[in-house]
Amino acid sequence: MTDRISHNADTPLLRVDSLSKSYGPVVGCRDVAFDLWPGEVLGIVGESGSGKTTLLKCVSAQLEPDGGAVQYDTRDDGPRDVYGLSEARRRLLMRTDWGIVHQNPRDGLRFGISAGANVGERLIAVGERHYGDLRAEVTDWLERVEMDIGRMDDLPSTFSGGMQQRVQIARNLITRPRLVFMDEPTSGLDVSVQARLLDLIRMLVGTLRIACIIVTHDLGVVRLLTHRTIVMQKGEVVEHGLTDQVLDDPQHPYTQLLVSSILPV
Amino acid sequence: MTDTDTLLNARNLSKTFTLHTQGGVRLPVFDGLDLSLQRGQCLVLVGPSGAGKSSLLRCLYGNYLVQHGEVMVRHDGRMIDLTQATTRDLLDVRLRTLGFVSQFLRVIPRVSTLDVVAEPLLAQGCGEDDARDKASTMLARLNIPDRLWSIAPATFSGGEQQRVNIARCFVADYPILLLDEPTASLDVDNRKIVLDLITEARRRGTGIIGIFHDPQDRAAVATDTLELAAMDQAA
Ligand SMILES: Nc1ncnc2c1ncn2[C@@H]1O[C@H](COP(=O)(O)OP(=O)(O)OP(=O)(O)O)[C@@H](O)[C@H]1O
Numbered sequence: 001m002t003d004r005i006s007h008n009a010d011t012p013l014l015r016v017d018s019l020s021k022s023y024g025p026v027v028g029c030r031d032v033a034f035d036l037w038p039g040e041v042l043g044i045v046g047e048s049g050s051g052k053t054t055l056l057k058c059v060s061a062q063l064e065p066d067g068g069a070v071q072y073d074t075r076d077d078g079p080r081d082v083y084g085l086s087e088a089r090r091r092l093l094m095r096t097d098w099g100i101v102h103q104n105p106r107d108g109l110r111f112g113i114s115a116g117a118n119v120g121e122r123l124i125a126v127g128e129r130h131y132g133d134l135r136a137e138v139t140d141w142l143e144r145v146e147m148d149i150g151r152m153d154d155l156p157s158t159f160s161g162g163m164q165q166r167v168q169i170a171r172n173l174i175t176r177p178r179l180v181f182m183d184e185p186t187s188g189l190d191v192s193v194q195a196r197l198l199d200l201i202r203m204l205v206g207t208l209r210i211a212c213i214i215v216t217h218d219l220g221v222v223r224l225l226t227h228r229t230i231v232m233q234k235g236e237v238v239e240h241g242l243t244d245q246v247l248d249d250p251q252h253p254y255t256q257l258l259v260s261s262i263l264p265v
Numbered sequence: 266m267t268d269t270d271t272l273l274n275a276r277n278l279s280k281t282f283t284l285h286t287q288g289g290v291r292l293p294v295f296d297g298l299d300l301s302l303q304r305g306q307c308l309v310l311v312g313p314s315g316a317g318k319s320s321l322l323r324c325l326y327g328n329y330l331v332q333h334g335e336v337m338v339r340h341d342g343r344m345i346d347l348t349q350a351t352t353r354d355l356l357d358v359r360l361r362t363l364g365f366v367s368q369f370l371r372v373i374p375r376v377s378t379l380d381v382v383a384e385p386l387l388a389q390g391c392g393e394d395d396a397r398d399k400a401s402t403m404l405a406r407l408n409i410p411d412r413l414w415s416i417a418p419a420t421f422s423g424g425e426q427q428r429v430n431i432a433r434c435f436v437a438d439y440p441i442l443l444l445d446e447p448t449a450s451l452d453v454d455n456r457k458i459v460l461d462l463i464t465e466a467r468r469r470g471t472g473i474i475g476i477f478h479d480p481q482d483r484a485a486v487a488t489d490t491l492e493l494a495a496m497d498q499a500a
Pocket residue numbers: 023026027028029046047048049050051052053054055217
């Protein structure tokens with residue numbers, strides 16, 4: 001792979017333009033636009049049904065939008081319309097330069113194969129054949145997500161929810177993606193497990209300087225992890241800005257309501 | 266004074282809060298406010314509680330939005346208007362030009378004190394060892410005992426947290442510092458240390474805009490003052 005097209009400082013990694021998606025009469029998301037820069041972490045918040053998952057799926061090439069465009073600064077070809085890529089190139093992009101961490105580990109892991117095999121799968125898909133190298137790389141990544149190496153040959157179903165999410169994260173990061181999408185990566189976990197997983201995500205995203213889009217309904221999560229926040233209501237973006245600005249001086253009535261309903265700790 | 270001595274120039278700033286969750290009540294805080302900051306100047310904001318001193322600092326940091334006006338900041342040798350800047354530019358200005366000490370430390374859970382203080386340096390591209398050295402030096406100077414360095418500041422006393430907050434800001438050598446009551450919860454000895462840090466920074470050419478409750482603290486550091494009056498909030 002050549003690096004001839006510069007990932008220059010003036011090109012966003014991702015450019016989303018007037019993106020819309022409806023399910024028949026039901027609006028999923030409408031007319032959404034934003035840029036994402038290398039290493040930037042963007043949070044998407046909003047109440048249930050506001051279109052967060054729809055938006056994330058449209059942006060991450062999992063769900064074709066009805067209108068609008070998603071442009072990604074590919075490593076070898078510069079900015080390209082994601083839905084204009086051939087199926088093969090899009091799939092390669094999705095399993096090398098991107099990562100997708102699902103809320104439900106069942107959507108992001110293969111339950112019929114071991115944790116180690118799950119983590120190594122993307123490397124094999126991009127051509128790694130040497131068993132020793134593969135095993136070393138998988139071990140390294142399991143360690144990075146603070147998993148017990150002794151359990152690498154166990155099936156994901158034997159793990160707790162928090163451990164399954166760690167395996168999912170390792171599985172995605174092993175190809176060194178530049179962009180990771182996460183949909184409620186910590187919801188459904190115990191509070192203490194959630195906290196440790198958030199620390200891990202914060203540490204990995206920060207040290208590897210991965211750009212990230214995180215969907216969450218938890219304003220504490222956006223405060224902790226993100227640079228910028230998009231607030232959605234009824235499929236539309238009602239507020240968008242630096243995370244601390246959106247949380248400390250919210251402008252839109254809906255954002256003010258969201259912020260004011262956080263219990264003081 | 267040359268042109269390049271101007272570090273920050275705010276013009277015609279207006280800030281009004283609209284509280285939508287409380288029937289749309291409007292709280293005007295300031296209107297048509299001008300200020301400028303030169304190298305080596307320490308501008309102290311004075312005014313009664315609720316006059317909008319903290320709000321003004323936050324507007325200068327891009328943490329609060331203004332309704333009108335511009336906030337020109339010298340960044341990388343040019344003036345950039347923070348009210349119009351992209352979030353990306355604003356983050357870069359905060360990374361390298363603007364330091365901010367809020368009245369209370371916003372604790373990042375489970376991150377050690379040393380890492381909290383080293384973080385701005387690492388973000389600026391400083392090497393890990395160097396960053397930790399500088400962070401240690403600053404924590405020691407601010408009398409944070411080294412047995413506390415490896416634990417998260419969440420359980421610290423108010424004064425200890427405030428000193429961590431100050432260490433985190435002063436470690437990075439920003440050309441402009443915005444300080445919201447940095448001495449408020451400190452005892453006499455630590456207060457003196459912080460005032461010394463401020464004066465040293467100013468002598469290096471740093472521009473400082475600060476809020477100090479205590480008249481003695483104010484007198485010790487201020488080169489200029491700006492008076493904010495409470496606005497009639499009946500509007
Ligand atoms: N496959 C689908 N078919 C029909 N309607 C759908 C489908 N997926 C989502 N919707 C509808 O689109 C709207 C947005 O849903 P979406 O899942 O994007 O919301 P969300 O913000 O992710 O909510 P939550 O926080 O509950 O996950 C909702 O009204 C939802 O019912």
